[in-house]
Amino acid sequence: MIHPKRLLEGEGTEIERLLLASGRAARPSTRAKWRTGILFFLVSIGTVSKAHAVALLGAKARAWTVAQWLALGVGTGAAGWVAVQANVPPDPVAVVDPVARRVPAAPSLHHAQPRVVAPPEPAPAPVNVVEAAPRLEGRTQVQAPPTVSRSKRAAAPAVVDTPVVERSIASEIDELDRARAAVGGGDAKRAIDRLNRYDRMFPQGTLREEALRLRIEALVSNGERATARTLAQRFRALYPESAHSERLKALVKEP
Amino acid sequence: MLDRLFDADVALPASALGALELHQLFKSTYDGIWRLLRGLGVPTDRLDDAAQQVFLVYAERHADVVRGSERAFLFGTALRVAHVVRRGTHREVPVEIDYAPSEQPSVDELTDQKRARQVLDRILDQLDPELRDVFVLYELEGFTMPEIAGIVEVPLGTAASRLRRGRERFSALVRRYSTFGPPSLQEDAR
Numbered sequence: 001m002i003h004p005k006r007l008l009e010g011e012g013t014e015i016e017r018l019l020l021a022s023g024r025a026a027r028p029s030t031r032a033k034w035r036t037g038i039l040f041f042l043v044s045i046g047t048v049s050k051a052h053a054v055a056l057l058g059a060k061a062r063a064w065t066v067a068q069w070l071a072l073g074v075g076t077g078a079a080g081w082v083a084v085q086a087n088v089p090p091d092p093v094a095v096v097d098p099v100a101r102r103v104p105a106a107p108s109l110h111h112a113q114p115r116v117v118a119p120p121e122p123a124p125a126p127v128n129v130v131e132a133a134p135r136l137e138g139r140t141q142v143q144a145p146p147t148v149s150r151s152k153r154a155a156a157p158a159v160v161d162t163p164v165v166e167r168s169i170a171s172e173i174d175e176l177d178r179a180r181a182a183v184g185g186g187d188a189k190r191a192i193d194r195l196n197r198y199d200r201m202f203p204q205g206t207l208r209e210e211a212l213r214l215r216i217e218a219l220v221s222n223g224e225r226a227t228a229r230t231l232a233q234r235f236r237a238l239y240p241e242s243a244h245s246e247r248l249k250a251l252v253k254e255p
Numbered sequence: 256m257l258d259r260l261f262d263a264d265v266a267l268p269a270s271a272l273g274a275l276e277l278h279q280l281f282k283s284t285y286d287g288i289w290r291l292l293r294g295l296g297v298p299t300d301r302l303d304d305a306a307q308q309v310f311l312v313y314a315e316r317h318a319d320v321v322r323g324s325e326r327a328f329l330f331g332t333a334l335r336v337a338h339v340v341r342r343g344t345h346r347e348v349p350v351e352i353d354y355a356p357s358e359q360p361s362v363d364e365l366t367d368q369k370r371a372r373q374v375l376d377r378i379l380d381q382l383d384p385e386l387r388d389v390f391v392l393y394e395l396e397g398f399t400m401p402e403i404a405g406i407v408e409v410p411l412g413t414a415a416s417r418l419r420r421g422r423e424r425f426s427a428l429v430r431r432y433s434t435f436g437p438p439s440l441q442e443d444a445r
Contacts, residue, residue: 022371
């Protein structure tokens, strides 16, 4: 089969989907991305400048002109860097894993408390109080002193103000499985109810892309094609790289 | 912030349209490239550098890249960078995981994402590189089979065959993991 259904879309077992979802949820550090963006920009500009110079000027002037163009590119880039530096959000010293944050102190978990996950690049220093990064919800404040031993941490009460409903990827998958089953069974209203419930339970869920895709399918099957089309546009804006975009576009087309 | 930086190039020799396209391309592909490199086994401490290398290769050669195939070029470059980095790291990858019978992991355990990622990494390490490339591109990055065939530069049938074998191997390893539990996961492995 050339286009098999993906494991994460329901073809795989629950454990397979959990593992793949964890891989898909991995994110790079903002600062590294920003740094690479600057370099990418500067080198791109340098390349183009060089090409222009070579095309426009003779061999004698070439080296000097190229150097001028490169200096101009680097200088402007540096000025831009300085200009935006003040607005760069500080790279969080440690990021609270958004999924772990949602898992309350369940006894069966290896890490009963929300974990502090070091960012991919070397972190400067550990901190005693970790505040949620700006993009995370402000309602969770975690005190996780890394210097305390694991046994002490396990004994300490979790200072976590988590939402009421237990949140984990397993629960997310479970909710979406029910919605998917309802869509598959032709019960679009029930599927939408399930997806509303999912949205309430997991406002920052890992599988929101999948949830939105299911909602669009449910709306189409419920005859609400205009709403589905609007959501499909939103889907494309939110997940421009998604493999579902084209299929959803075709799905919401007028018959 | 990057938007502002890219906006600053209006006075530069590059055309504004080109810079805007580069910006869009960077924004839409960086996370995927980084994740792909990770999925292909680039060690965490080298991920950012490897991602940077991919984009610098593109930046130096973007004039030569066929219009419309920028993403394929970037992801194809990422595959090659990942292979080079992996060869250079000399990480010992056992042919088979030495599973020691242990308590069967529960779903709750796997909800711990860090642990789940470690398990995923260990399992992916057991896949042959050519199967892993196709498997990660399809299952984690959401590419279609024709896109993958283009990126990996193999016929479509070969890509499909690799995916099928990769999935069989992956499922077998996950089943094995579910039965026997993982080997002692080294915290510093990833």
